[in-house]
Amino acid sequence: MATLTESRKNTLRRAIQAIVGKSAVVSDPEELLVYESDGLTLFRALADFVVFPTSTEQVAALVRLANQEGLPFVARGAGTGLSGGCLPAEGGLVISLSRMTRIVEVDYDNQLAVVEPGLVNLHLSWAVGPRGYYYAPDPSSQQACTIGGNIANNSGGPHTLKYGVTTNHVLGLEVVLPDGEVVWLGGKMRDPQGYDLVGIFVGSEGTFGIATKIVVRLLRKPQAVKTILAVFDEIEKASEAVSAIIGRGLVPAALEMIDQVTIQAVEDAFGCGYPRDAAAALLIELDGLAAGIDAQAERVGAACVEAGAREVRTAKDEAERQLLWKGRKSAFGAYGRVSPAYLVMDGVIPRTKLPYVLRRVNEIVAAANLRVGNVFHAGDGNLHPNILYDPRRPGEEERVVQAGAEILKVCAEVGGSISGEHGIGLEKMDYMPFIFSPADLATMHRVKEAFNPRGLCNPGKIFPTKKSCVEVGPAYRAHPIEEQGLAQRF
Amino acid sequence: MQPALLDKVRGIVGSEYVLTGVELSPYVLEGRTPEAAVFPGSVEEVSHVLALASEAGVAVTPWGGGTKISIGAPPTRLGIVLGLRRLNRLLEHEPGDLTATAQGGITLEALQAALGARGQWFSLDPAFGREATLGGILAANASGPRRHLYGTARDLLIGVAVVSADGAVVRGGGKVVKNVAGYDLPKLYIGSFGTLGVIVEATVKLRPLPDDDRLVLAGFERLKDCGQAVRLVLTSDLIPSAVDLLDGEALRGLGLAAGAGVGGALLLGFDGMREQVKWQCEEAKRVVSEAGPVEHRVLEAYAREETWRLVREVGRRAFADPAAVLQLAVLPTQVTEVVEQAGVVAQRNGLKAAFAAHAAVGVVTAVLADGGDSAQPVIATLREWRELVRAAGGHAVLERAPLAVKEQVAVWEPPGAAFRIMERIKAQLDPKGVLNPGRFVGGI
DSSP states (O other), X not given: OOOSOHHHHHHHHHHHHHHHOGGGEEOOHHHHGGGSOOSOTTEEOOOSEEEOOOSHHHHHHHHHHHHHHTOOEEEESSSOOSSSTTSOTTOSEEEEOTTOOOEEEEETTTTEEEEOTTSBHHHHHHHHXXXXXXXXXXXXXXXXXXXXXXXXXTXXXXXXXXHOXXXXXXXXXXXXXXXXXXXXXXXXXXXXXXXXXXXXXXXXXXXXXXXXXXXXXXEEOOSEEEEEEEEESSHHHHHHHHHHHHHTTOOOSEEEEEEHHHHHHHHHHTOOSOOTTOSEEEEEEEEEXXXXXXXXXXXXXXXXXXXXXXXXXXXXXXXXXXHHHHHHHTHHHHHHHHOSEEEEOOOXXXXXXHHHHHHHHHHHHHHTTOEEEEEEBGGGTBOOEEEEEOTTSTTHHHHHHHHHHHHHHHHHXXXXXXXXXXXXXXXXXXXXXXXXXXXXXXXXXXXXXXXXXXXXXXXXXXXXXSOOOOEESSSOOOOHHHHTTSOOOO | OOHHHHHHHHHHHOGGGEEOGGGGGGGOBTTBOOSEEEOOSSHHHHHHXXXXXXXXXXXXXXXXXXXXXXXXXXXXOOOEEEEOTTOOOEEEEEGGGTEEEEETTOBHHHHHHHHHTTXXXXXXXXXXXXXXXXXXXXXXXXXXXXXXXXOXXXXXXXXXXXXXXXXXXXXXXXXXXXXXXXXXXHHHHTTOTTSSOEEEEEEEEOEEOOSEEEEEEEEESSHHHHHHHHHHHHTSSOOOSEEEEEEHHHHHHTTOOSSTTOOEEEEEEEEESHHHHHHHHHHHHHHHHXXXXXXXXXXXXXXXXHHHHHHHTHHHHSSSSEEEEEEEEOOGGGHHHHHHHHHHHHHHTTOOEEEEEETTTTEEEEEEEOOSSOSHHHHHHHHHHHHHHHHTTOEEEEEEOOHHHHTTSOSSOOOOTTHHHHHHHHHHHOTTOOBSTTOSGGGO
């Protein structure tokens, strides 16, 4: 929210330009609009400046300037986040890392890479793929999202069931601390001494500083991959199949569920080969050694059939496998065909509670006279109910937000969490007490004080605050980059 | 400590769970005797004891099985030893969720037995599982050979309950395998050696028990050849769960060497489905053959378990009376060279040394044999080892050494630029400095 006087703004612009150059600062109100939201367009906040540094030194200089001037600042990657985490809630600087995209070093022998934060997630796997390696965390937005953004949110993805989330793949970080000092947390070696600052930094949603270099682990590509589609006439049976697979001692690389609303949207949009009349489908991927993979696939198939699958088929080649995954990964985009807008929830539950919670989700949404599409990481218990709605209808957005809160309450009640991978950001600050006591929150706040005592670094997030200048619906309008066809929501 | 305070503590936990005087001999730390050892029976009792101690400014040293208590600088203050062994229950285990919640004082062996009865296990295998407690393992970030595939505590811990310095019960994380709500507090307590809070409960990820589990041991004339074998394995299709490397001295010390001419061995763990384990054992033999092994064995069942147990306990077993143990971390590709050089250093100082490495993650345990009356050769060797590791860009922690050595050789590396953040975290979470004071990095 622009509250600076014109003259102060001019002075600041010159100071920023002195650091990054004229072409790396945006302050025109029209242009700033592009950065007023992330993938969750429910929230909007305007920066005073969006700045595009190209080096650690520039980031550090910007942060020092922000400290001198008492300006809030927040790092931004690709803006694909889904909780409003990178919005300038109190105005000030948005520090975009989109020009820091280098792969600084790849050390194949030690299976690690050093990258800059603006590097697109998938680009790393592309770069190391020819040598037989890849970077495991694979959020659905991996074609656009940045590894720096993944650090902030501790991003997951379909394959985290077997391979873990971002934090399990990060060894070290070069960080510009909230006061502008540049330090290394962790490094290339394992078991760094002292407190696990890498561990606490990852997932801190940009409130502990800005990562400017990232040391990640690379994995060897598996020898074999098998992708199975199991089709169900009842969503309950699909849920039971998830428990049956895990209960048989199988740990698939991915175990995803897609419901009928989603299947139909995906089929209309892309024609990926999912049966339109199915109540739900499970997309199950096994990977690893070629030896035994057929036997594993049989065990998975048997578990699905026993739970009541009407059809189980294995992708016969890479093309069919890619098509099935396309259906899964572009599901969010496909909702645009069936609804003007949707709100994606991100609750997590113990896997065994899946049948109960899905039933409750449907009840809650039906009671609010809304529709829901489910596409999610069933193997992890990470739900993504997408509540479909039309923001132009008065009162509908409020009902959506209310239903979303009720869903998260149910997740909390069964021993789950309010976010599995999207983060708290602006969206879920008020829901934190669903799962954390005042003592828990106070401890988190103390840790924040240790990193960010002045509170200038990404203020107004995670913990409730009154100072925020964020606009919240209901006056929906399409985001400029959506209008320009430059982005879809993930 | 005031007698009145001790009486209050007795009132909280019961007199039979408060040790004083001569009963404290098992809890003497670096030559210092605590004022009392207290064994609470519930989280509430832990909370009350800590609140009292904090109020009175009495230092509290949490104590699980004591297997890692030797790690750390001598304590600056030693008041109450807080034993967690009575908090030994498995609280929840739902096999379909692949998670379990247990109290901090449960031993690893008891935890694995309970999980194993229902077909699952907690995939962390540090040494001394019979005594080591879950909370202690987390606080010390202890790990074992299987960390190669299954990771360390930071990859497995999803939720934690700690009692903070002032007695508040604080929970971080949760009970689900994926969770980004709020800061990842469980990470802070891993490897914090009890300086930020007392771990009273932990929720961990589990794995199904494998159908089969074997150990492939390939012996080589030279350590260098072991290093080559490691590289061959890492660039093959094999997916070992453990990739450990032992030098000749370690092999002999543990009684694992078949012949005198073995300069090192590669130990590979393979677990999973029967068909996969069989294929991996055969493929491993083919893959490492290029490095010219002089010995090749496949161990199963008891022989396998015994071998892994000895390897994990190398710090206590390589020599009859080891003088010091240094754990160091370098890049995986530096392991054999660093081990060779460290061996030369020890020899030059007239000491025997043995080395065991989790080779593919670059974590090495270096054990130094006792050199007789003078501590000087031990001190000289440890200092040179430190230099060697630093020159390689790595870091080392002195895991065990007599007090006389610790007075001459730093236990931890000098803290780096990020240390001020660590100090601030400590000041925020334990403002009075009552939790395990003085033992951690940088004097925390």
